[in-house]
Amino acid sequence: xxxxxxxxxxxxxxxxxxxxxxxxxxxxxxxxxxxxxxxxxxxxxxxxxxxxxxxxxxxxxxxxxxxxxxxxxxxxxxxxxxxxxxxxxxxxxxxxxxxxxxxxxxxxxxxxxxxxxxxxxxxxxxxxxxxxxxxxxxxxxxxxxxxxxxxxxxxxxxxxxxxxxxxxxxxxxxxxxxxxxxxxxxxxxxxxxxxxxxxxxxxxxxxxxxxxxxxxxxxx
Amino acid sequence: xxxxxxxxxxxxxxxxxxxxxxxxxxxxxxxxxxxxxxxxxxxxxxxxxxxxxxxxxxxxxxxxxxxxxxxxxxxxxxxxxxxxxxxxxxxxxxxxxxxxxxxxxxxxxxxxxxxxxxxxxxxxxxxxxxxxxxxxxxxxxxxxxxxxxxxxxxxxxxxxxxxxxxxxxxxxxxxxxxxxxxxxxxxxxxxxxxxxxxxxxxxxxxxxxxxxxxxxxxxxxxxxxxxxxxxxxxxx
Numbered sequence: 001x002x003x004x005x006x007x008x009x010x011x012x013x014x015x016x017x018x019x020x021x022x023x024x025x026x027x028x029x030x031x032x033x034x035x036x037x038x039x040x041x042x043x044x045x046x047x048x049x050x051x052x053x054x055x056x057x058x059x060x061x062x063x064x065x066x067x068x069x070x071x072x073x074x075x076x077x078x079x080x081x082x083x084x085x086x087x088x089x090x091x092x093x094x095x096x097x098x099x100x101x102x103x104x105x106x107x108x109x110x111x112x113x114x115x116x117x118x119x120x121x122x123x124x125x126x127x128x129x130x131x132x133x134x135x136x137x138x139x140x141x142x143x144x145x146x147x148x149x150x151x152x153x154x155x156x157x158x159x160x161x162x163x164x165x166x167x168x169x170x171x172x173x174x175x176x177x178x179x180x181x182x183x184x185x186x187x188x189x190x191x192x193x194x195x196x197x198x199x200x201x202x203x204x205x206x207x208x209x210x211x212x213x214x215x216x217x218x219x220x
Numbered sequence: 221x222x223x224x225x226x227x228x229x230x231x232x233x234x235x236x237x238x239x240x241x242x243x244x245x246x247x248x249x250x251x252x253x254x255x256x257x258x259x260x261x262x263x264x265x266x267x268x269x270x271x272x273x274x275x276x277x278x279x280x281x282x283x284x285x286x287x288x289x290x291x292x293x294x295x296x297x298x299x300x301x302x303x304x305x306x307x308x309x310x311x312x313x314x315x316x317x318x319x320x321x322x323x324x325x326x327x328x329x330x331x332x333x334x335x336x337x338x339x340x341x342x343x344x345x346x347x348x349x350x351x352x353x354x355x356x357x358x359x360x361x362x363x364x365x366x367x368x369x370x371x372x373x374x375x376x377x378x379x380x381x382x383x384x385x386x387x388x389x390x391x392x393x394x395x396x397x398x399x400x401x402x403x404x405x406x407x408x409x410x411x412x413x414x415x416x417x418x419x420x421x422x423x424x425x426x427x428x429x430x431x432x433x434x435x436x437x438x439x440x441x442x443x444x445x446x447x448x449x450x451x452x453x454x455x456x
Contacts, residue, residue, distance in 0.1 A: 010320060012357055116323045121336055137330065144327065148319050151361060190314035197279050197309070198328065198376060199302035200317075 011112045017059035018113045022122040025110050032106040036099030042091055045098040052105045059113050069108055070101070072154055077101070116144050141200055145191060156183045222304065222382040222411045224254040224276055228285030231271050247271040247434045249285055254413065256426035258405075260442060261415040262449045263431035269387075269415040272431060276385050276413060277305035289383065306381040306410075310388040312372035313360065321363070321371040322347065322356035328378040343378070350374035350404070366397025370404065377410070386414040390421060419446050 012018075017025075035048055056066060077097050084093035111119070120140035127136035160179045161170060169175035195201050230248030234241050247268040263269045274280035275287045278294035278301045287294045294301045309315045318324040325343040333339040347353045352374050355367050363371060369389060377384065386405075390398040402421060405412055416422050428445030430438035430452070438448040 010323070010357070116318055116320075117326045117336070117339070120327075120330070141327075144323075145317050148317055148360075151319075151359075155361070187314065190309070190311070191317055193279065194309060194315040194317060197277060197302070197307035197315075199299055200327070202299035202302060 010115045011059075011061055011065075013060055013113065015059045015113070017055055017109065020113075022114060022118055025114060026122070029103070029106045029110050033099075033103040035102065036095055039095075042094050042098065045095055045102060048102050049098060049105075052102060052109070055109055056105070059109060061109065061112050065112070066105065066108065069104070073101075073104060111147055116147055119147070120144050135203060138201065141195070145195070149187070149191070152187060153180075153184055156180055156187070221255055221257060223290055224252070224383070224413070225288045226250045226252045226275065226282075226285070227287075229275055229282040229287050230284045231275070231280060232283045243283075245434055247275075247431075248282070250436055252429075252436065252439070254411075254427075257411050258425040258427075259411075259413045260422040260425040260428045260445075261413065261431060262417070262419070262422045262428060262445060263415075264453060267431045268434040269431050271434075272429075272436075273307070273385050273387050273413065273415055276383070277302050277307050279307060303379065304381050305383045305385060306376035306379070308369075308373055308376055308384065308386040308389055310391050312365075312368040315372045316360040316368065316375065319359060320357050321352060321360060321374070324360070324371065324375045325356075325378050328375050332379060346374055346378045350377075364397075365392050366394070366400060369393060369397065369401060373401075373404065377408070381410060383411045383413065384408065386412065388415055388417060390416060390418050419449075422446055422449075 032048055032052070035045055039045060056063075077100065080100070081093045081097050084096050120143065123140040123143050124136040127134065127139040130136070130139075157176070157180050160183065161176050163179070164170045164172065164175040167175070192201075228249040228251060230245060230250070232243040232245045235244050236242060250272065261269050261272060271280055275282060275294065276289065278287075278298040281287075281295045281298075289301045289304055292301050292304070316324050318327050322343055325346050326339050329339045329342050329346075333342055344353070347356045350370055350373065352367070352371055355363055355371065360368060360371065369392075373384075384405075390401060393401060398418065398421070402424065405414075406424070414421070422428055423442045423446060425442045428438075428440065428442040429436050430445050430449045432452055437452070438445050
């Protein structure tokens with residue numbers, strides 16, 4: 001799990017992409033994600049792909065991390081391309097696949113050029129109007145944990161696949177998927193326990209002083 | 221010094237998974253008052269050590285009886301107890317919930333410092349104190365086992381709790397990192413309660429508890445506790 005891809009840690013830097021305000025990056029990611037719905041042609045999407053390549057170069061992100069991230073996505077993209085070609089036509093299938101690749105890379109550039117703590121601050125600000133419904137800190141924490149968990153899940157899948165291969169079971173999807181799901185559930189449980197132990201899931205007011213009935217977990 | 225008090229603390233779990241069904245006692249009843257600076261807990265796998273530790277910061281709450289830290293009940297004042305009691309798990313990778321150590325330390329400090337600038341300065345100071353500045357921006361996956369454990373400790377101690385609870389902190393460490401961790405623990409101003417299978421580490425305490433089949437079967441001097449534990453494990 002030493003090189004988990006684009007969505008792992010922040011890549012420190014001083015590039016123009018790193019220095020862009022968070023809101024601008026978020027608008028960019030949303031715009032890239034919305035492109036497949038607003039265009040009927042492949043060319044604007046291809047242009048966005050080229051633009052993203054330029055952004056990646058400008059941000060000096062390690063090429064191997066992007067390649068590794070996309071490599072993991074390739075089987076899904078291949079199946080999707082084949083299915084969309086069969087059910088619609090080739091230009092449509094290419095549009096769908098390019099749209100996904102662009103959104104994936106744009107989101108990866110966001111996480112690789114923005115410290116998670118800045119992302120959390122941004123999410124807390126954005127979620128503040130909803131504070132009567134949900135604690136903005138919890139929303140931000142959830143996002144942070146998701147970002148941190150992506151490489152773990154990818155690494156777990158890879159280790160399970162290696163184990164299955166060692167037992168000659170690599171062509172059996174159940175031998176890979178079931179243990180991966182079990183690992184992910186165990187990871188989610190231990191992460192939840194770690195968050196609770198650090199008081200990070202306690203309501204902010206409680207952690208700072210006031211009291212409230214109930215502990216983190218009433219079961220052993 | 222932090223005072224931990226357990227009065228008849230018992231933890232049961234449902235046998236058949238349903239809350240209304242039969243229950244099995246996995247710990248207790250335990251009556252203890254811990255005031256010493258260094259307390260170690262030893263016992264076989266599945267003896268109830270981890271459950272006992274989890275009671276101390278409210279991660280597990282007693283089914284009956286009470287647990288309090290400095291007079292704060294872990295059920296009624298759970299959040300305040302967790303501000304006083306830091307908890308470190310055996311596997312630090314499940315504890316480091318942010319992509320890098322620096323971000324994880326900053327996460328701990330979010331509630332103490334609302335200002336981003338203050339938080340960054342405070343995090344830098346914590347990382348310096350633990351000698352982890354050069355690893356601060358590395359992915360937590362790229363750290364060695366020892367570095368991860370130190371980073372996890374830096375993160376939970378960033379809020380300066382009064383008590384540090386560690387669940388088998390040296391199990392995944394080699395000898396060099398075990399010694400490094402021991403030196404760090406020795407230097408901490410906090411009270412420490414730790415469960416361990418490392419009998420050398422168990423001896424470096426003011427008081428030791430031996431847990432067996434959900435009960436504290438010995439409570440006293442570390443050397444005598446280790447002898448008692450060896451007697452238990454060597455028995456047929």
